[in-house]
């Protein structure tokens with residue numbers, strides 16, 4: 259099934275069709291697409307020599323009209339697919355690069371209560387088909403975390419958990435699995451103890467690895483999250499090897515955002531734009547080679563590099579297919595909602611920064627942000643329904659309109675697939691729409 263609902267680039271569409279011609283699925287294709295797009299889609303499929311064996315019209319008339327209107331104006335539709343929820347501001351660690359400066363050792367009195375949490379989940383389940391990622395702080399220090407997770411799962415929400423891994427013994431791993439959590443990530447910021455522990459504290463390297471192993475043993479899909487800094491960038495290839503040997507479902511490489519504690523270490527820890535470029539090129543090369551899926555997170559310019567490297571090659575088409583679920587590494591690409599972070603099956607139109615476009619962040623006391631690194635609150639779920647915030651917040655509306663971007667991002671032909679990091683723009687320029695400061699690309703003109 260080729261899902262074209264969120265595809266807005268005829269170039270990308272052409273690449274998919276080329277790949278289908280060469281794939282086992284071609285030349286017969288089942289297509290799901292918005293009705294308004296059918297004439298163009300069918301013409302292209304027919305010209306390619308493939309044929310449509312089943313077509314499925316999606317969207318209500320009102321949804322389609324709203325979509326067309328937004329597309330006409332160049333504004334991306336805001337379809338909420340993932341919510342990161344800081345279930346508590348408390349954590350058992352005190353990492354040097356944490357986006358919070360005020361981490362407490364235990365849960366906070368102003369964390370959303372169980373009742374408030376369930377009310378938010380009810381609301382989310384009623385208006386969006388989402389992944390809910392339980393993060394923190396450290397989510398496992400919340401006593402009601404499994405009650406909350408099971409509640410969301412029962413409501414039909416796909417639930418993931420982001421943990422530092424240090425509290426996950428076998429019993430805890432079993433509880434995570436039993437709650438219905440579908441996938442988990444464990445943070446690992448170095449391939450050896452000294453490097454990881456320089457950021458995350460003594461004794462935590464082995465604990466994180468043990469947590470990962472315990473989670474894996476339950477059958478859960480588990481990925482590593484690695485925040486790339488100047489101090490640990492050289493270890494990325496070794497962490498990659500480690501992730502392969504441990505059977506990680508994927509490796510997520512985060513580019514540091516100078517927010518919270520990150521501000522204090524930014525000067526010494528941030529890679530320069532040229533180094534970021536080299537690192538992203540490496541990630542792209544490794545992704546070609548496989549077998550492990552690498553996702554670069556909060557480095558939206560990866561998708562500019564992908565577009566530049568791939569051109570109209572078949573390899574590029576294959577990767578686009580990966581995003582439609584026809585992966586070269588099927589078991590890796592379909593399994594985790596984390597994978598939909600920047601280029602999931604619904605997100606062809608924008609694969610880079612999805613803050614405010616496909617995702618948002620709910621802070622521990624209920625404030626809603628485009629993401630956890632962009633400290634501009636758009637409302638609080640205790641006072642305003644999340645649906646209303648998502649649909650009406652002026653900041654979210656701005657982030658969905660790439661024509662408002664300034665500086666090099668504004669002039670960039672890749673802005674619709676990349677968009678630059680709005681949080682880094684805000685941190686450096688105090689303007690969410692200004693250019694991404696850590697991209698080396700110079701748009702023509």
Ligand code: SF4
Pocket residue numbers: 515555556557558610611612613628629630631632678679680681682
């Ligand atoms: S603005 Fe986008 S790219 Fe930047 S930190 Fe937030 S989600 Fe990541």
Ligand code: SF4
Pocket residue numbers: 558559562666667668670671672673676677678679693694697698699701
């Ligand atoms: S200039 Fe901006 S939009 Fe273009 S690739 Fe760089 S970060 Fe992305």
